[in-house]
Amino acid sequence: MRNVRLIYQKTDRAKYISHLDLNRLMLRVIKRSKLPVWYTEGFNPHVFITFALPLSLGFESRYDVMDFRVEDDSLSNEDILAALKSALPESIVAVKVIDPKLKAKELCFAQFKIIVHCDEQNRTKLENLLNAGEILVEKTTKKKEIKSFDVKPKIKDMHIQTTDYGMDVTLLLPAGCDENINPMLIFDKATADGIEFDIENVIRGDLYDKNMEIFC
Amino acid sequence: MTDLQLNKLLKGVQKPGRYTGGELNSVVKDKSEVDVRFAFCFPDTYEIGMSHLGMKILYSLLNTMDGVWCERVFAPWPDMSDNMKKAGQGVFALESLDEISKFDIIGFTLQYELCYTNMITMLRDSDIPIFAKDRHSLSQLVVAGGPCVCNAEPIADFVDAVFLGEGEEHLPKFVELYKQYKKENKSKQEFLKAASKIEGVYIPSLYTVTYNDDGTVKSVDAVDDAPMPIKKAIIRDLDKVFYPDNFVVPYIETVHDRAVQEVFRGCIRGCRFCQAGMIYRPVREKHADTVSKQAKCLCDSTGYDEVSLSSLSTSDYSEIEPLLNDMLDWTNKEKINISLPSLRIDSFSPELLEKISKIRKSGLTFAPEAGSQRMRNVINKNLDEETILNTCRTAFEGGHCSVKLYFMLGLPSETYEDIEAIGVLGQKIVDEFYNMPNRPKGKGVQVSISLATFVPKPHTPFQWMAQDEIEKVRDKQLHLVHSITTKKISVSWHESQTSLLEAVFARGDRRLSKVIARAVELGCRFDGWGEYFNMDLWQQAFKDSGLTMEFYANRERSYDELLPWQHLDYCVSKAFLMKENELAKQAITTDNCRQKCSGCGANKLLKGGKCFEEC
The missing domain is CATH 3.30.70.580 (Pseudouridine synthase I, catalytic domain, N-terminal subdomain)
Known part of the structure; x- marks a missing residue:
């Protein structure tokens, strides 16, 4: 076996x-x-x-x-x-x-690509939000309490590519047993701030260990 | 509709997997090679429709036909339906994502009366005229089948054709004829006239109905040479009839998420309230080796780890022991469970129990239907208290400690003593558990009693009987609850308002079409779901149409009255139904079909006129 x-x-x-x-x-x-x-x-x-x-x-x-x-x-x-x-x-x-080779608990990061449809004005607003020094988002804890925290330091890497329909955002976020950050937290915050956009797709890409080697 | 449009519609929708299709074994054909497109509509949610065996059989069967593409359609849940309305999107089929208005034939399977509003809502939301008379072309032909159409009258004005009996028999003939008429550019009228000659096909527009002043039916007349009566069609040899070798395997969890293997049709028991036991006559079995082979094939192609043996009463299957022996050989090896639904209490032998216990312990569920022996004799549920208690004792000894019992309230001639007897029977079952010398220590027993309200159904011996008024049923429910003194017995019941509506439509006439249309206008949909059922709207719809529910539900009818469904022939004679109803009044039982033929007339459908070899 x-x-x-x-x-x-x-x-x-x-x-x-x-x-x-x-x-x-x-x-x-x-x-x-x-x-x-x-x-x-x-x-x-x-x-x-x-x-x-x-x-x-x-x-x-x-x-x-x-x-x-x-x-x-x-x-x-x-x-x-x-x-x-x-x-x-x-x-x-x-x-x-x-x-x-690795155990599931050695998994540390996941890459996400979010395909966003929006006009130029809202794109600028989204970019500003993503590039700000602090992104305060709300998360419901297991005890059903709403907790506010800064997600910015958790983002390990971020790329924004302008497209003709809006933008593609690539985020590297903590994932695995210890900590998980859902990229939608950031976009829900944007919606709450009144920014208008449509998400066409979210694609989770590669998974990495703590040394940023592909999880395998 | 494109995938991108679908993505947009699905935003914020519960269980999007209901609407996305693409499941394993679903059939996608090249539109350019298809002559007839058939939308098979189940007017309820995906999870319920995908559990329905008849739809699986007919879907596979139609897709084996050359130039025919059958797709599946379910009623969108109100959240999705509202999104679709906003986007101007009609109800669509899961395979092509095309709207049903683009189809040649739009077929509905009607499994229960409370789905009628969903059927009409689905048509309306797809911009299809709901009344048959307003649809003029051969395409968008609306047809219906399923048990409810044994009285198709309440929906007769909406549909172009109705299928009485078993679809494998007449549906392919009907579609083949359609293909030919479409190719020859014939009119809808010409086609319907020709289709009326296929056995089991009922074309409501070829019959006119007149009424007496008191609202009862005066006459039903055939126009021209349309057949009268219209006789149901059946499959004579179940071993040879088409059975799918694969099922569409849903991604999301459905109500019956397993392989389903049919064992036989019909039922030997003649329970007098039971419509299925009457309209699916005569009993026709598959041979054990056919059943085992087909079940194995299904498990292989679907990957299910559970298979259920399906029929109206599987423990009455004459080859049940050889079948279980044969199946256990391969199911044990492949770690597949066999589940046996609707087991009847009195044929639950220790040997069978032993065999089932080898598989997996499932819940123990019985349907005595009535508490007192007198009442059980009235409904011809041929089983006595001793058998019930013996079976429970055997089950308790086998390690069970909870029992679920199904009963009906409001049966003909029911008294308050009969109702108290339900609680007494529950108590005796509890006592049976505690009388067991070697009962498991520290474990209690739980008897759950589930109460339904009796709905008189057409084509049964009780088709003339009145349903209890809602207040009376409520009083009976409370009476039972108050008569129970122990926490070991719990009682639950269905809302009696929905049972009233069921009774109205089960025995309704053509005039109800306008009530249904009005109810849909008022916003009635998903009436079978407590969160959407709205009695006030229904009362409004009846008032607006000048009809009452009481006329249909709470009135005892005489044998002389012309019943609205009398021209639909399910091959069980009126004389037999009358005789059974009279026996019920005297609480006299009738033997089951295998013990002695009671002469219902269904045997004439078989070659040689014999239901069983020995009779």
């Missing part, structure tokens, strides 16, 4: 599959693939799968990570990839199967 890691992408309409639904979907994919995967040994045995970093509903992803275990060591990563590819729906794309 060995651990394997699937790298996959959620594209197109698959972004409307919630994390819980994705979990059930992947269980069915594994069942259809007929791969000899490891089942838990409890009272109701079920396929063991874990996800490194759940994705918000409505986001696409380019580097999503799912781990599971395969009973038959003679199967190569390529065999496993082929079996999964044949069982996945169109909008979830299997990229590769690898031997996991």
